[in-house]
Amino acid sequence: MMSETITVTLNGKTLEAKPGLTIRDLAKSQGVTIPTFCHDDRLKPFASCFLCVVQVANARTLLPACSTRIAPGMVIETDSETVTHSRKVALDLLLSDHAGDCIAPCEATCPANIDIQGYIAHIANGNFAAAVRLIKERNPLPVVCGRICPHPCESQCRRGLVDEAVAINPLKRFAADYELSNGPFVPTPGAETGKRVAIVGGGPAGLSAAYYLRLMGHAVEIFEALPHLGGMARYGIPRFRLPWDRMDREIQVILDLGVTVHHHQRLGRDFTIADLKARGFGAVLLAIGAHKAKPMRVENEDVPGVMGGVDFLRKVVLGETVEVGNRVAVLGGGDTAMDCARVARRLGASVTLLYRRSQAEMPALPMEQEETHEEGVEIRYLTAPSKVLVRDGRAYALEVITMELGEPDESGRRRPVPMVDSEEVLEFDLIIPAIGQDPDMDCVAGDPAKPETTRWRTFVYDEKTMVTSQEGV
Known part of the structure; x- marks a missing residue:
């Protein structure tokens, strides 16, 4: 039968302790603090920071206190000169400038793989020009992206495990704006290749x-x-x-x-x-x-009074007259739908945004959703179009149907399923489907050098070289 206690020596003090304790647990019970970065009582010992190393008699190396269990007769020193020196070296390595040695989750998530740690370090040091030059190694449009990027990087920021993510995108925008206002850096082109x-x-x-x-x-x-x-x-x-x-x-x-x-x-x-x-x-x-709006695939969607989201935004930007009337319906749940709704509000219309799933599945950024709601747009969830109603050759109403959420689809979102006998007619002066775009x-179509295309209306290309079926294209 295993003894209920074993004898160990900690910093010259002989103790009776329960078998199975780690050296860290033993030290903690005696009021001895052993520093650590990687340890958490809720997790299994990881032993990666090596700040918790201790000296054990007859051991060939220093041992991590978080994962080493005590043994009978063990003699432990937690603050010897050797231990102190080793911890200092480990801490120096942890705090050294090693940006670039590891790929952080934020950088791995960034579509452009920008060196986020690097440019934030430059900003922290007040070197904004260097920050922008580093950003432009991967993205030459930081002023634009600093305003419209959905910043998936921030969702993976490790700081979010502590309180909230670092404001990665606003920092990029700040540095880019500062550099632009103080004389933008124009790099020198490479030697002319003749190509x-x-x-x-x-x-x-x-x-x-x-x-x-x-x-x-x-x-x-x-x-x-x-x-x-x-x-x-x-x-x-x-x-x-x-x-x-x-x-x-x-x-x-x-x-x-x-x-x-x-x-x-x-x-x-x-x-x-x-x-x-x-x-x-x-x-x-x-x-x-x-730039081509995806169709709703419902009856009468090609009549006047129905305008694709990207077409609507383009016409407004170009200064063309767009008759929005008094009541506008916007269909979709993405950022383009939010933009259409907010622009229509600015043109004086009462706007209703219809989305076929619930708010939890809405792909638009939370900030975009919040600002759209604050500007007076009514948002109806679990509502999908079933037919455009026409009078005198023009759309005047939308027949909609109430949806309920079923099993998740390939996107991971729950699939909307129509509810029986839930049809409803809503009258609008303009209907704007903003449910996606295609090339x-x-x-x-008639190009002698037309590359091969897919059934999704995209080009077939080599994933390594990006070359299409036409050489050089």
């Missing part, structure tokens, strides 16, 4: 590609269908969220690298991919974006 690249589309993707291609020394020309560069950032984001003056100044930094721009040039109307190849471009980058592939 020419045509970029179709002057949105964030096309502009980013132009920036990095110029740094490599390639000649770059952008072909843009609309009057201004910026793509969806300009024509799909309201100005109250993304001021044009800031965006234009950031874009100008990219153009100052020596990028040529051709406005009002639409692929499929003014030129083809085959034309670009014939002009001597060694490569063609397709950055056409997703407009009509631009390559």
